[in-house]
Amino acid sequence: MDFAYDARTEELRRRLLHFMDEHVHPAETVAREQRAELESPWQTPPVVEELKAAARRQGLWNLFLPDRTYGAGLTNLQYAPLAEITGRSPQLAPVALNCSAPDTGNMELLAEFGDPEQRRRWLEPLLTGELRSAFAMTEPEVASSDATNIETSIRRDGDAYVVTGRKWYISGAMHPDCRIFIVMGKTDPDAEDVRRQQSMLLVPRETPGVGIRRAMTVYGYEDHYHGGHAEVVFDEARVPVENLIGEEGGGFAIAQARLGPGRIHHCMRLIGMAERAIELMCRRAAGREAFGRPLADQGQVRAWIADARVQVEQLRLLVLKTAWLMDTVGNRGAHTEIQAIKIATPRAVADILDRAVQLHGAAGVSQDLPLAELWAAARTLRLADGPDEVHQRSLARRELKRFA
CATH class of the missing domain: 1.20.140.10 (Butyryl-CoA Dehydrogenase, subunit A, domain 3)
Structure with missing residues (x-):
């Protein structure tokens, strides 16, 4: 491999470093002061929206997504030094560039596995920053490091799927703009291949039966900018079969x-x-x-x-x-x-x-x-x-x- 960055990477590094010095680092203190004045800890400080607008004007938006149809079309090698720069201010910079987890992973997932309607309804507004999302996999009752242990039930009932289960440390779920959960659960718990028991499902936040039980802290921090982390309960939450991502057993x-x-x-x-x-x-x-x-x-x-x-x-x-x-x-x-x-x-x-x-x-x-x-x-x-x-x-x- 060549250890030198190519011309496009160098140009984006130059622009991003300037953006960090000119906008992001000065905004760190401003964001803390504004947050103290907000009615809810999950509201976004106004300076964050200013940063997002500035990043879009300067072409520093959706840099993470390699698909040119939806993102900047950068390779992993091109994106690596840019992500490193944003890590210098991990609370503000990734959000400002629409390159923050869990939205990045969810956008990649929808771009690769979503059908045209799922991409239109959920991926496109995520790409523009109109809404936020959450990825619901981890569960408190099982060792979720082995995803085959997941116990949340996704049961087919006519033209709908019914979701029942308890998740926690669901990043992004506390953000007021979080509108969609990508939920992993079992559609076929008796399948011989344990890696074919799970499926992925799109569950809108306003679906009856979806409840945010509490915010989870990390060493006492609530991670406001990324939308926090939540314990979420799905109690017979019903969504159309069209909300299945990919195929049953492909989760x-x-x-x-x-x-x-x-x-x-x-x-x-x-x-x-x-x-x-x-x-x-x-x-x-x-x-x-x-x-x-x-x-x-x-x-x-x-x-x-x-x-x-x-x-x-x-x-x-x-x-x-x-x-x-x-x-x-x-x-x-x-x-x-x-x-x-x-x-x-x-x-x-x-x-x-x-x-x-x-x-x-x-x-x-x-x-x-x-x-x-x-x-x-x-x-x-x-x-x-x-x-x-x-x-x-x-x-x-x-x-x-x-x-x-």
Whole structure:
């Protein structure tokens, strides 16, 4: 692979870096101040809509979607350094560019598997930012890292499907503009192949029987900008059979197709979070004195900064290799690398952020700096889209198979 970015990527990087400096970073303080004045914590601060309008004017919209019909038509390798830049302000930048989870994964899913009417009704308004969405897979009563464990029932009843089940940590569900759930459940719990028991269904939020039970926090954070995380109950929620995505029994395969790009997008943004942490560490070390000397003179502090730089460079190369493989041999051919970055990146970035917190002392855990919230996000990604141990098990099994 060529380590240089192509001309289009360089141009978009230049424009995006300018957008971050000119609009996003100054808006971070404004957004916090505006949020304090809102009637509901789930309302969007006005400055976010201003950022979205500016991003559209500057052609920085839907960069994540490789399909030229709906998105920017970028490859994974082209999008990787752009997602890294947005990771420097993960609460604002992805939302401003309409490149935030879970909407990105849902748009990819609808673009690939949705029928024309489903794309017209749900994908198009998601692409324009008119509404938000949620992906309902994880359940509290089962080990959802193995999607075959999902227990939510999707029962055919004449010309409708009836959904019954309980989901939690459903990202985006608390947002007032969330209008649609993509729900994974079992249409055939007795199928011999456990990977053919599940199906995907579009369930509008206003459907009778859909109830938001409570908001779920992550280390005390509510993640307002991404629409929070909710516990959702489906109590005999009835939708037309036309709301089935793909075919009955195809839900597991659709979920796997959705999660591959999602995992690499998370890792791309994590690298941007680590870069911001290193920047904050260096500024703190250069500007703070302890025991009569700048922190930058302390050997331990220098080791932290040096180790962080080494880790970020290693991670970036692995993520770029993974993106290149996804573009050239497909997600299945890049399976080992996707699992490798999912294991390595959140773990290393959480460690870098932890050192940055330590270097800032009490300020590091306060609301005055982004470090505590960034650490919570990085630590959570060791669980989201499959915990470390599941990926380690699968990756090791593949390695051992070569010597069996």
